[in-house]
Amino acid sequence: MASKILATLLALAAVSNAALVRKATCSDGRTTANAACCVLFPILDDIQEVLFDGGECGEEVHESLRLTFHDAIGFSPALTKQGKFGGGGADGSIITFDTIETPFHANGGIDDIVDAQKPFVAKHNISAGDFIQFAGAVGVSNCPGAPRLQFLFGRPAAKQASPDLLIPEPFDTVTKILARFGDAGFSPAEVVALLASHSVAAADHVDATIPGTPFDSTPGIFDSQFFIETQLRGTLFPGTGGNQGEVESPLRGEIRLQSDSDLARDSRTSCEWQSFVNNQSKLQNAFKAAMAKLAVLGQDTSKLVDCSDVIPVPKPLVGTPHLPAGLTHNDIEQACATAAFPTLPTDPGPVTSVPPVPSS
């Protein structure tokens, strides 16, 4: 009798387990946890082929990642408390109300990717808010070393443009930056984690004479070089110098934002910053968690469907943490008071210059 009950229980468990893991098979044969996610596969193929030039981690991926932030951070509970409209967060308003939002000073240059993404939103039956976060997550998956980002699907259309002045500027103080992120629900550690995005990034407009100048020496790889290289003593301006929000960088061809420099050296954030230097899995996990929060700011997640399994699995990390050729541990400006900067090997050979990210 007991064995019969046990057998029945086991059979029941097997059935419910099968129900849990059963996948929807889409018309193209691909599988996903939820049939509602099937519509995303053709969009995935289209953006990988057309927007991201066949699956690169290049300029459009960098710009699409920046766009996820600039759309989402338009969200301020503090403004709402004052009885004002605080923004809809990750709602696509930066595309839907682009004539209002793209002229905001902090959105300099964002019109390029807004214009590039708009036809995809129009072509596919998807809200602008979903498209921005989907393109960001897909794009990041093209960068070796990146985590596979979460993607929740089903954001409704944006109702209103975000108010101005909610996007941090590179010339803002650390106090102002942390307060702005704090208002949106992010801790100082989460701010540092989000800035891993600057590992796959370049600036076109901080110094307009040198478009495509990256923030680290490996802008096509999601690695910790950004956290290493921002800790090196700044010695030169890669272009003209004297630009608002720019400070000296350690390498020709590399640009440094004042905000990144300050966050790397401020006692509220420097130890977290340094902790990513030789801990790729912490970097991946922290970025993934913080991006998951960013991507749903202002959204009712109970109404969204988890379509994360549509996002491709990123390629593994290429390379290991190192100091750029010609620089040593003596060039590190130690900022964290409680732990020493990790000892890293220096790349062999003479000092090199970082090439710009090609525009496509």
Ligand code: HEM
């Ligand atoms: C303190 C907060 C931040 C400041 C002050 C800041 C500022 C900037 C600036 C000034 C640029 C260069 C724009 C240009 O000249 O073309 C830039 C680029 C970029 N930012 Fe940020 N950013 C911040 C946080 C973030 C976050 C949280 C993300 C994403 C999660 C992000 C993603 C990017 C990316 C991917 C680029 C490169 C875009 C490209 O290569 O075209 N940033 N950021």
